[in-house]
Amino acid sequence: MRALLLSCLLAALPATGSAEEPISAAEFEAYATGKTLSYAVGGQVYGAEQYLPGRRVLWAFxxxxxxxxxxxxEDGKVCFVYEHDATPQCWTFYRGAEGLRARFGDDPEGTELSEVAQSKAPLICAGPDVGV
Structure with a gap:
């Protein structure tokens, strides 16, 4: 009886990150296109990316x-290549109540980004020779 009760209680708990299903590239595209999303790692802002039409992006750390x-x-992942580095950076995206989460590569212990803000405004880019 206790085992059955414990089983029912565990089944009622919300799913953790490991049980979530990745979103498809089409779902990612529908969610992100036209937005600028800011991401954090471990609660610290990491960077932001503007998702443009035609699967183009503008990224800044x-x-x-x-x-x-x-x-x-590619293989169920969303892969990015940039002008400065043509090496593919592939991520698995998940969508939760707080927005997107992304895990780098196939490593379950790899870098995980969390969406912390979104905007319809364009990404503001730092440039060379900005500041003092």
């Missing part, structure tokens, strides 16, 4: 210059 790129789907 916090406080750094922007880089244009594009994204495509």
């Amino acid at each position: 916090k406080g750094e210059e922007c880089n244009y790129g594009r994204w495509y789907e």
Whole structure:
């Protein structure tokens, strides 16, 4: 009886990150296109990306210059390549109540980004020779 009760209680708990299903590239595209999303790692802002029509993007690490790129789907992941680095950066995206989460590569312990803000405004880019 206790085992049955414990089983029922565990089944009623919300799913954790490991039980979530990844979203498809089409779902990612529908969610992100036309928005600028800011991401954090461990609660610290990491960078922001503007998702443009035609699967084009504009990415900037916090406080750094922007880089244009594009994204495509490969093996169920969303992969990005940028003008400054053509090495694909592939992520698995999940959508939760707080927005998107993204896990880098196939490593379950890999970098995980969390969406912390979104806007319809364009990404503001730092440039060379900005500041003092």
